[in-house]
Amino acid sequence: MSQAPEGLDTVRQILFGADVARLEQTISADREAAQRRDSEMEQKVERAHAELEQRVARRLDELSQKVTAQLEDLSRRQQAHADRVTQLLDQVMAELSRRTDTLTSETRAALEELRARTAEMERRKLNVAEFGASLAALGQKFAASSGEASAG
Secondary structure, three states, X not given: OOHHHHHHHHHXXXXXXXXXXXXXXXXXXXXXXXXXXXXXXXXXHHHHHHHHHHHHHXXXXXXXXXXXXXXXXXXXHHHHHHHHHHHHHHHHHHHHHHHHHHHHHHHHHHHHHXXXXXXXXXXXXXXXXXXXXXXXXXHHHHHHHHHHXXXX
């Protein structure tokens, strides 16, 4: 009986050996196909990843260019504003300088007029003092002559 199972194994091997070999070939082919699909999928993922990196890099470049352009525009506008403020300040300073010069000239003219009036008043004061002194001298002479005439 022990030979029967061995013979049965041999018969099975002969009968099913071709099927097993075909199954092993199919399994091997399926494994190879699966590896190819895995490899293709990995390549697709890598290509997609590289493409995504390129798109992100392009988008970052675009954004960088936009930001740079906006910063340059802002800088130009700030410079134009600073130039305008400087121009206005120059105009204000020129106007203030002109007004200061005008006020200084007017003040000098007014001071000269006051000096002239003061000098004129001093002359009049001296004239009045001289006239008063002359009147006093005349009064003394008149008083002295009247005193002599009433005494004599």
